[in-house]
Amino acid sequence: MTEIADTLNSVEVVANSTSILIRKLETTVKHRRHKVMFRSKR
Structure with a gap:
């Protein structure tokens, strides 16, 4: 069970980091x- 929880936590961290990168x-x-x-208008 602990291994599954660790993998889920790592996946969540990766998802959060990727979402932040996508937003940037x-x-x-x-x-x-x-x-x-602006350049095209001018």
């Missing part, structure tokens, strides 16, 4: 898109 990537992409939009 999304924010950077949004900022880049906005910059491109």
Whole structure:
């Protein structure tokens, strides 16, 4: 049982880290898109 719990905990940690990385990537992409939009408008 302890092994299963450890694996579940590790999976949760990995999922949390990946979600945070995805959020950071999304924010950077949004900022880049906005910059491109401003450049295209000018």
